Amino acid sequence: MGILRYLVRRLLFSVMLILGVSAIIFFLLNAIGNPIDVLMADNPGITDEALAAVKAYYHMDASVGHRYLIWLGNVARLDFGTSITTNLPVGGMLLTFGAETLKLQIPAIVLALLLAIGFASIAAVRQYSRLDFGVMSSALLGHSLPGFLLGVLLILIFAYWLGIFPSYGAYSTRNPLLGSTVIDGLWHMVLPLTMLTVFNTATLTLLLRANLVDVLRQDFIMAARASGLPERRVVFQHALRNAIIPVLTYLGILFGLMLATAPVTESVFTWPGAGALYLAAIQSLDYPVIMAETLVVTAMLVGFTLLTDLAYVLIDPRIRLD
Amino acid sequence: MGAVPPRLRPPGQLRQGWQRLRRNRSGMLGVILITIVVVVALIGPWLAPYTPNDQSAMLGFAARGAPNWAHPFGTDRNGYDVLTRVIYGAPTALAVGLGAMLVASLIGILVGGIAGYIGGLADELLMRLTEFFLVIPVFVMILAVVRLFGIVVVGTWLERVPFLNLSTIILLLGVFGWPPIARLARAEFLRLKGMDFVEAARCIGAEPHDILFRHILPNALPSLAVVIALGIGGAILAESMISFLGFGDPKAVSWGQLLYFNYQVLKVAPWAVLAPGGAIFVTVLGFNLLADGLSDAFNPRLKQ
Numbered sequence: 199m200g201i202l203r204y205l206v207r208r209l210l211f212s213v214m215l216i217l218g219v220s221a222i223i224f225f226l227l228n229a230i231g232n233p234i235d236v237l238m239a240d241n242p243g244i245t246d247e248a249l250a251a252v253k254a255y256y257h258m259d260a261s262v263g264h265r266y267l268i269w270l271g272n273v274a275r276l277d278f279g280t281s282i283t284t285n286l287p288v289g290g291m292l293l294t295f296g297a298e299t300l301k302l303q304i305p306a307i308v309l310a311l312l313l314a315i316g317f318a319s320i321a322a323v324r325q326y327s328r329l330d331f332g333v334m335s336s337a338l339l340g341h342s343l344p345g346f347l348l349g350v351l352l353i354l355i356f357a358y359w360l361g362i363f364p365s366y367g368a369y370s371t372r373n374p375l376l377g378s379t380v381i382d383g384l385w386h387m388v389l390p391l392t393m394l395t396v397f398n399t400a401t402l403t404l405l406l407r408a409n410l411v412d413v414l415r416q417d418f419i420m421a422a423r424a425s426g427l428p429e430r431r432v433v434f435q436h437a438l439r440n441a442i443i444p445v446l447t448y449l450g451i452l453f454g455l456m457l458a459t460a461p462v463t464e465s466v467f468t469w470p471g472a473g474a475l476y477l478a479a480i481q482s483l484d485y486p487v488i489m490a491e492t493l494v495v496t497a498m499l500v501g502f503t504l505l506t507d508l509a510y511v512l513i514d515p516r517i518r519l520d
Numbered sequence: 521m522g523a524v525p526p527r528l529r530p531p532g533q534l535r536q537g538w539q540r541l542r543r544n545r546s547g548m549l550g551v552i553l554i555t556i557v558v559v560v561a562l563i564g565p566w567l568a569p570y571t572p573n574d575q576s577a578m579l580g581f582a583a584r585g586a587p588n589w590a591h592p593f594g595t596d597r598n599g600y601d602v603l604t605r606v607i608y609g610a611p612t613a614l615a616v617g618l619g620a621m622l623v624a625s626l627i628g629i630l631v632g633g634i635a636g637y638i639g640g641l642a643d644e645l646l647m648r649l650t651e652f653f654l655v656i657p658v659f660v661m662i663l664a665v666v667r668l669f670g671i672v673v674v675g676t677w678l679e680r681v682p683f684l685n686l687s688t689i690i691l692l693l694g695v696f697g698w699p700p701i702a703r704l705a706r707a708e709f710l711r712l713k714g715m716d717f718v719e720a721a722r723c724i725g726a727e728p729h730d731i732l733f734r735h736i737l738p739n740a741l742p743s744l745a746v747v748i749a750l751g752i753g754g755a756i757l758a759e760s761m762i763s764f765l766g767f768g769d770p771k772a773v774s775w776g777q778l779l780y781f782n783y784q785v786l787k788v789a790p791w792a793v794l795a796p797g798g799a800i801f802v803t804v805l806g807f808n809l810l811a812d813g814l815s816d817a818f819n820p821r822l823k824q
Contacts (some may be wrong), residue, residue: 215652216655218652219652219655219656222656223656223661226661226665227668230665230668230669231668231671231672235672236668236671236672239671239672239674341808342801342808342809344760344761344800344801344804346764347797347800347801350779350783350786350793350797351797353786354786354787354790358787358790458657458660461659461660461663461765462761462764462765465764465765476660476663477663477765480663480667483667483668483671488664491660492657492660492661492664495657495660496655496656496657499655499657500655
């Protein structure tokens with residue numbers, strides 16, 4: 199099968215996945231109750247006529263299927279509707295808040311990958327040494343400590359007890375640190391970035407070390423060593439290249455889940471990102487924001503899975519396209 | 521059959537696995553941690569120094585009190601004894617983990633088993649369904665569902681169902697948590713259905729359900745147990761995060777909810793956050809280590 203046909207087929211399937219998931223979520227939320235009924239639950243004095251009028255005004259008297267198609271048609275034109283709470287276009291809100299989320303998540307993944315390459319190489323080269331044991335134990339601990347608990351610990355120690363870093367927010371409300379908003383922003387990023395990086399690094403190190411140990415045992419490594427290559431080149435040029443390929447899957451998942459895991463991170467650090475936006479939208483029953491964000495979260499996961507698979511095809515010619 | 525003296529019979533797969541698990545240090549640590557949580561959950565009412573709803577510390581200006589002899593883990597912002605609440609959180613956590621994974625295992629093994637055993641079109645369709653469920657953003661969706669459901673049930677008979685909110689969370693975690701189990705079950709059923717002993721069972725005329733449930737399933741269980749153990753830890757963690765965000769069950773005592781109530785007073789009463797946080801960590805770590813140990817014990821070839 200040609201790569202173009204493979205690409206088109208995968209792309210179509212991905213779009214179908216996203217559509218299907220959005221339909222499930224739309225129907226599930228509407229099965230619980232008509233949005234207008236839910237929104238008017240704390241307004242029991244409303245008359246039936248007024249309720250019907252509100253429903254008609256927002257086209258909420260149509261059937262669920264009909265409303266899904268209307269919503270889908272708008273989304274196709276990149277119109278995610280208007281937020282009930284802020285009256286702003288939801289698309290713009292998602293971009294603004296999403297940028298704050300990615301500002302934390304992307305550096306956390308990149309940093310974690312670099313650190314994991316270092317740690318895993320050290321551990322794998324000195325397999326079963328005390329150093330290896332230390333690195334692996336720390337990685338196992340970092341992997342098992344739930345991220346939000348680590349965040350709480352970081353705040354307690356570095357914000358409350360030592361008073362070095364701020365405990366919440368992305369910027370100071372007034373008097374930015376050293377009079378610079380850039381430094382102030384970076385200063386606020388330290389703790390949340392640490393929390394995300396520790397977890398990602400730990401998991402990536404575990405995966406990468408296991409792969410490296412396997413690869414270092416293979417014949418071509420022995421051949422490379424026998425040909426007199428310095429050990430550093432054997433590990434970094436020959437072994438690491440092969441060991442990192444299986445890690446791509448996990449890397450894709452990390453990128454795909456950037457928005458999905460944001461509510462917890464951003465709740466711990468009161469970070470003004472897409473996760474915080476989502477939580478606020480749920481509290482205030484802001485349906486357009488809820489639907490738009492679940493759609494984007496799904497699209498991210500599906501999109502990065504697709505990218506990962508394509509990366510495999512490009513990197514590893516042994517993979518069959520079927 | 522049956523004339524073989526019991527001593528001469530080779531130990532079964534389960535016993536062999538258990539013996540290997542006992543030699544596995546991290547696996548045994550996991551077993552110990554889980555045992556502690558289970559024992560605490562079972563004898564909680566006799567262990568806890570106070571009743572779970574005792575807020576009397578509020579009266580004596582003793583809320584947010586530091587750990588002392590009367591309150592070993594201190595008191596929290598609502599005047600609850602932290603140790604008591606942590607102890608009563610154990611059965612909740614286990615109910616979430618086991619309940620969610622029971623639902624997920626039933627669906628997962630059914631879907632994966634059918635796909636792997638029958639193959640062909642059924643396999644293709646079921647695996648596409650699995651891929652579909654795999655990308656549903658379960659966590660963010662549960663938050664929305666729990667919130668909306670909480671509004672709709674007001675004034676209906678559902679309001680009187682005990683632990684309605686918690687049951688909803690458990691059910692949703694299970695109903696949307698089965699894809700990894702299904703994928704593994706499919707691979708195992710596919711691998712096992714071509715093995716000689718299954719062929720032999722078919723030759724002596726065993727019924728299909730006998731082949732599936734008495735021959736294939738028991739041999740697939742060790743691998744599945746690894747994923748299920750991981751899933752239990754994952755479900756407990758998910759519930760604690762949902763509760764931490766404020767969408768937990770107000771009627772249940774849960775570690776995540778303890779975090780939610782006391783996170784704002786972290787600076788003045790850190791013990792009320794650290795104690796339930798530690799409980800979550802120990803429990804999740806226990807199930808992760810158990811999964812690790814099981815995978816080493818039942819698939820010894822993987823370890824080389």
